[in-house]
Amino acid sequence: MMMNKWTHEKIQEIFHRPIPDLIYKAQSILRENFPKNTVQINKLISIKTGQCPEDCSYCPQSARYNTDINKGTLEESQILEIAEKAIEQNVSKVCLGAAWREVKDGREFDSILKIIKKIKSLKLEVCCTLGMLNSEQAKKLKEAGLDIYNHNIDTSPQYYNEIIGTRSFQQRIDTIKNVRNAGLSVCSGGIIGMGEKDEDIIEMIKILANMSPQPESVPINALVATEGTPLQDMKKVSIWKWVRTIATARITLPKTFIRLAAGRYGRTQEEQTLCLLAGANSIFTGEQLLTSKNELPNKDYQLFKDIGLKPLRR
């Protein structure tokens, strides 16, 4: 699954280029691989929120931290209603997220398989993020019609243990392998602004870029520091670091959807535009992104109109 085309030194050289050079190169590569001036619009639905046994330091859904979130599980009818509404918002892909350590066989998993079939019948692409997955479960998801599975590597292997103690970096890689071997597309990315060094971001991109085949989708999140989590006092990551990360991901993962994911809320429209110029071509729509605030859809559509971007459907 791994090849070593991209070295740390090469990615480091790209990451530190002057911003105009970076944006120019990243935008050129984007245009060679996707229709120009387009953006993929995704809808994330949290089907089970909170009470997660894992200890990811950035996450308000961990049962170990005292955070103010609306915990609960959505019914099938509620999920389908949100998915149907999403079509009106030009959404091409629905992502179902559950705060689980891993998928367990049984009633809950079976109901997700059923929901996937129903959402597929609406002619939407479907992604799931349900935690760790074995190869049998990955096959069942594929058979149900799932297109893509999200499992982030979060950060570099070197910094990983500072952030998560309850599952290893290797376990994440194993889940990604199971996903790929089942014939599903892979969505995997990470989070910046967790106190990591530039070298960690470079290393994270190196691992993603050297996957063979490369992930079809790479979300780049900027930490939303949430009260009650161990990372609550982290400062907002600089826009230039976000732009550098996105552009470097675009240059090294040319055919991948690079998603400007969590962390958009509270950024100016100009800052978000810089990220789109730097090669991001995918966003989440909706006022809520799991437990954190997201841009209002109307604001997004106004921005796309102002700068001339069109929704991309495949």
Ligand code: SF4
């Ligand atoms: S990131 Fe996922 S696995 Fe980690 S605590 Fe949050 S919901 Fe659980």
